[in-house]
Every structure is written in structure tokens, then in C-alpha cells.
Amino acid sequence: MNYEIALVRGDGICLETVDSAVRVLERVGETSGHRFHTTPYLAGGCAIDACGVPLPEETVRGCLASDSVLLGAVGGPKWDGMPGDRRPEKALLGLRSALGLYTNLRPAKLYAPLRDSCPLRADIVAEGFDLMMVRELTGGIYFGERGRREGTYGPEAYDTEAYSVMEVERIARAAFDAARKRRRHVTSIDKANVLETSRLWRETVRRVAEEYPDVTLENMLVDNAAMQLVRRPSQFDVVVTSNMFGDILSDEASQITGSIGLLPSASLGATKRGLYEPIHGSAPDIAGQDRANPIATILSAAMMLRYSFDLTEEADRIERAVDSALADGLRTADIAAPGAPALGCRAMADAILARL
Numbered sequence: 001m002n003y004e005i006a007l008v009r010g011d012g013i014c015l016e017t018v019d020s021a022v023r024v025l026e027r028v029g030e031t032s033g034h035r036f037h038t039t040p041y042l043a044g045g046c047a048i049d050a051c052g053v054p055l056p057e058e059t060v061r062g063c064l065a066s067d068s069v070l071l072g073a074v075g076g077p078k079w080d081g082m083p084g085d086r087r088p089e090k091a092l093l094g095l096r097s098a099l100g101l102y103t104n105l106r107p108a109k110l111y112a113p114l115r116d117s118c119p120l121r122a123d124i125v126a127e128g129f130d131l132m133m134v135r136e137l138t139g140g141i142y143f144g145e146r147g148r149r150e151g152t153y154g155p156e157a158y159d160t161e162a163y164s165v166m167e168v169e170r171i172a173r174a175a176f177d178a179a180r181k182r183r184r185h186v187t188s189i190d191k192a193n194v195l196e197t198s199r200l201w202r203e204t205v206r207r208v209a210e211e212y213p214d215v216t217l218e219n220m221l222v223d224n225a226a227m228q229l230v231r232r233p234s235q236f237d238v239v240v241t242s243n244m245f246g247d248i249l250s251d252e253a254s255q256i257t258g259s260i261g262l263l264p265s266a267s268l269g270a271t272k273r274g275l276y277e278p279i280h281g282s283a284p285d286i287a288g289q290d291r292a293n294p295i296a297t298i299l300s301a302a303m304m305l306r307y308s309f310d311l312t313e314e315a316d317r318i319e320r321a322v323d324s325a326l327a328d329g330l331r332t333a334d335i336a337a338p339g340a341p342a343l344g345c346r347a348m349a350d351a352i353l354a355r356l
């Protein structure tokens, strides 16, 4: 098969990490008979520099016409002064919205060889963990009404959170479907003791749960969830939550795996077309120095094969090659023991390629 992939590298280290993932895809293509054809598009800071806007029309059109999108990350200090609607991050939000990608899957698991990089206590590390965060991605406070106005105490700003029953139902179904392929337990995270959107969220998730009698549902308040993630992460299987809570909790979940440089993500909608990106940012402080960890982007490419192209065997191969590089003790700077030698981005990608 021929697959058309829109390649949105973005800014900073992602020039390096996305190229590593493309090399992995090319190698998988050579040995499996599939062809992964990539077309580059601009988004984020580089698009602001080249065309004055973070998300050019051409990029949206190219992504819509492709079978899937591989994205790096956007942003950097150079564009921090831009007004809110022209910041590089707007490109990411615009793409998620234009492609209708309401489900964000963020798996986080502890790799056995990386136990020493986990900042948690030894008895917690010994239990390990393997969870799938399902984050709602096109609604909530990220996309609600916002603005500036004159308030009781002078000038003020506001952002609003709204969720419809339909939006909660479809993300809940995504979570329960994911749970059926795993350990059949869903933890729904909200702030139902304070927020009306959370009360609707909780009622709706509970109703959807009735369609899945084989999956257990637990509700948890977000503050407690933040605590439980570091207290006993092994209790989680699938976690489903709103856009903003998911943003915050997925960074927390990534840190207990040892490094945010390891975690991939998939953003999916009603079609097979998805957007795949590492959950880390553009890390401008180490950009261009060959010091980034390519694993999160390489694993994002594996998720693309799995979820958009149904190439399960090829996805497994990439994941096994990453496992084997880690098991052999190969480390980039973010996961190396203090003072221990570390591989650069390119060398780590080479090591993974050699194990494919």
C-alpha cells in the first residue's frame, strides 16, 4: 500500500526528532513492501517566519488531503511576544480543530530498563504502571468563549469551559473502547464537586458506561487524581478527562515514566486520519545540538501505523526495536544516569534502526 503522510515538523528539536521518525518509517517501508510518502508543511514559529501566520491554509489543506499527519512540536522564545491568536501554539489547536481530532491518546508506561529514571519511591516503581490517558481535544476551556472586559476590580480576562453531552459521549466511548483492548477499567477524572461541566461529564460518562457492562468505571476528582498518579500509578488503566485536565495530568504521567522525551500521542476523530506527535515541546534550549530524544516521535510514528493504517505488525516491530535499544542500555541525555555517557538524537535513531 501507498500511504500519504503530511509532515509538519514544526520548530526546535522537532526538526531532528521528526527526521529520525521518517528514517524509521522508510526502513519499515523497505522491508514490508509499503510505501510511506511524506510531504512537508509549515506550522508554528517557522510558518510565522515564512508566511506571517502560524497555520497557513496550505498546511490545513495538505493535512486534510493526506492519510495521516506526523507532527513535531511548535513554539519557542522567539515568538513568545506574539498576540494570543497568532502564537505558534495556535497552529496546533487549529489543526486539531480543522481535522476534527477530538480524541487524544497518551499512553504512559514504565519501561523496565528505565526504572532508575523514575522519580518515585522504589516500592512504587517495583509495581510498575501502564496507563492510557484519553484526553478530550477539541472542546472545553481551550475552545470556549474568551476575552477581556471591565470587571468589578477593573480590567479582567475570562475563559469559559463548555461541554455538550455529545462531546462527552464520544470521548467516553473512545475511552471504553480503548479499555476493552486493555484491562477493562476506566477512571473518569473531573471536578464534579465544583464545576457544572464536570457534573454533566460525570452523568454522561456513567450513562455511556451502561453500554459497556464488561468495563468497570471509577470517578475521581482531578486533585485526587494528581495525587494518586504519584502515590500508586499502577491503579490506572484507561483515564478519560477533559482537554485542560488531560493536558496537565499527561505531563505528570510522562514525568513518572522517566522522561517526557519518551511519550508519543495519537489524535483521532471520526475517520482513520490521525495526527501523531510526541507529547513534548520544541525544547528550544537544546535545538540544533543533536541532544534530543527521538523516541517519543518514533513511537508516535508507530502509533500512526497502528491506529491509522492498521499495520499492527509493523507498529509492534518499531516498539520492539525501541524496547531493545533501551534494554541494551542505550540512553539519550534525558534518561542517562548523571555523568553517564549519552547518545545524541541521530545515534539513538541509528541504534533503533539497527534493531528493526
Ligand code: IPM
Residues within 6 Å of the ligand: 089, 092, 093, 247, 279
Ligand atoms: C500539548 C501541549 C499543547 C496543549 C499546547 C502546545 C497548545 O501542551 O499538546 O499537551 O496544551 O494541548
Ligand code: MG
Residues within 6 Å of the ligand: 247, 248, 251
Ligand atoms: Mg501539554
